[in-house]
Amino acid sequence: MDGLLLIKAALMGLVEGFTEFLPISSTGHLILASDLLNFAGPGFGTDKVQAFEIIIQAGAILAVCWEYRARILATLAGFPGKETSRRLILNLIIAFIPAAALGFLFSKAIKSVLFAPVPVALAFIIGGLIILWVERPSARQSGPARIESVDDMRWPDALKIGVAQAFALIPGTSRSGATIIGGMLFGLSRKAATEFSFFLAIPTLFAATAYSAIKERASFVAADAPVFAVGLITSFISAFLCVRWLLRYISSHDFTAFAWYRIGFGLIVLGTAWGGLLAWKV
Numbered sequence: 001m002d003g004l005l006l007i008k009a010a011l012m013g014l015v016e017g018f019t020e021f022l023p024i025s026s027t028g029h030l031i032l033a034s035d036l037l038n039f040a041g042p043g044f045g046t047d048k049v050q051a052f053e054i055i056i057q058a059g060a061i062l063a064v065c066w067e068y069r070a071r072i073l074a075t076l077a078g079f080p081g082k083e084t085s086r087r088l089i090l091n092l093i094i095a096f097i098p099a100a101a102l103g104f105l106f107s108k109a110i111k112s113v114l115f116a117p118v119p120v121a122l123a124f125i126i127g128g129l130i131i132l133w134v135e136r137p138s139a140r141q142s143g144p145a146r147i148e149s150v151d152d153m154r155w156p157d158a159l160k161i162g163v164a165q166a167f168a169l170i171p172g173t174s175r176s177g178a179t180i181i182g183g184m185l186f187g188l189s190r191k192a193a194t195e196f197s198f199f200l201a202i203p204t205l206f207a208a209t210a211y212s213a214i215k216e217r218a219s220f221v222a223a224d225a226p227v228f229a230v231g232l233i234t235s236f237i238s239a240f241l242c243v244r245w246l247l248r249y250i251s252s253h254d255f256t257a258f259a260w261y262r263i264g265f266g267l268i269v270l271g272t273a274w275g276g277l278l279a280w281k282v
Contacts (some may be wrong), residue, residue, distance in 0.1 A: 005044060006230050007120050008037050013056045013231035017238025020060040021198065021206075021246060023258050024133065024265075028120040031171060032269065035117055044227070051219035054212045055228045059235030061205045064198050072202075084151050086132035088199070092151075095179075095196075096203050098162040103169055103208070114171050121269035123172025128262030131174065135180050135254045148188030150196045152213030153188070159194065160186045165204065172266075175204065181255070190250050 015033045019026040030053060038127030040049045078085035092189055097277060098231060113119070163184025168175035176197050213220075220228075 007228060008039050009052065009227045010140065010231040010234045011037065012039060012052065013234030014230075016053075016056040016059055016231075016239045017063065018242050019234040019239075020057070020239055021064065021176050021201065022042075022244050023127075023167075023174050023180055023255055024262055025120070025124065025127070025174035025177065026057075026060070026174050028124060028172035029175070031120050032117055033117055037146065044097055044224075045259060047216065047219045050212070050223060051216045051224070052231055054209055054216060056231040056235040057205055058231040060239040061202060061209065061241035063064065063236045064201055064243055067240060068198065087153070088150060091155060091196075092200055094155050094159040095162035095165065095200050096207070098166040099169060099175075099204060100207060102166050110169055117269055118273055120172035121266040121273070123170055124262045124266030124269070127173055127177055128259040128266065130144050130257035131177065131181055131255050131262070134185060135256050135259065145184075145189035145191050145192070148189045150192050151194065155187060157183075157188070161188075161193075161200070164200070175201070177258075191247075192255070194246065194250055261275050264271065 012030065012033060015029050016026055019029045021099050034049060035203065039047045046053075075085045075088055079089055080086050114123075130165075161179050162186075164178045165175060165176075167173050168178040177199040178201055180190075180193045184190060184197060188196065
């Protein structure tokens with residue numbers, strides 16, 4: 001097995017894990033990282049890259065499941081008798097539907113047009129500006145949040161966040177960013193919006209991973225197991241650390257830093273692309 005390929009796999013796993021649950025777009029970062037690393041190079045074609053991305057996404061999902069294992073088990077054990085368990089599961093189903101339906105209908109068209117560095121960079125910048133608008137001082141000083149806990153959410157709240165999540169079908173938008181910022185716009189506290197985003201990631205990413213795995217099943221071969229294993233492990237570890245860090249971070253910080261990161265990173269990609277400094281595939 002090519003040692004350089006394993007290093008690239010580890011880097012891709014780290015990119016997935018550190019970006020999946022932050023409002024900075026894991027898909028956008030993976031597109032850019034894969035392009036920059038020439039991951040779909042000789043011996044590891046585009047079909048294998050797609051299979052690899054399925055594996056590392058699974059690693060990130062497992063990390064959030066492990067972090068919230070007590071709450072997940074308690075919710076499943078309390079269903080359907082316990083009201084909070086019923087409400088959380090119903091809200092997750094409702095929030096899941098918009099992105100699932102639109103993704104099923106339009107994912108092929110979106111991938112053919114928008115899965116490239118320059119469109120991703122533009123989405124980074126636009127998303128950053130939206131975060132700055134939501135986090136502006138006048139918005140933060142408008143009073144306490146309407147919903148302080150995910151247990152207080154009702155189905156209309158879940159539906160609104162589900163619609164926000166559908167915008168993440170555009171690469172570079174960020175699924176977590178859309179759901180967290182959308183949740184805050186719709187009256188959730190920063191903590192409630194972040195935790196619901198984590199919970200919603202479980203059915204959303206599991207469904208996307210399972211669907212992609214079935215489509216790309218021919219690309220999973222035993223010879224690539226070391227590459228997949230490296231990516232899975234690094235993705236799991238980095239995602240687990242990232243989730244724990246973010247929960248501590250939001251207790252005393254807003255998302256402004258992520259907004260400026262998105263804008264700066266997007267401008268760098270656009271500048272290097274248009275200036276010819278890097279041969280991004282556009």
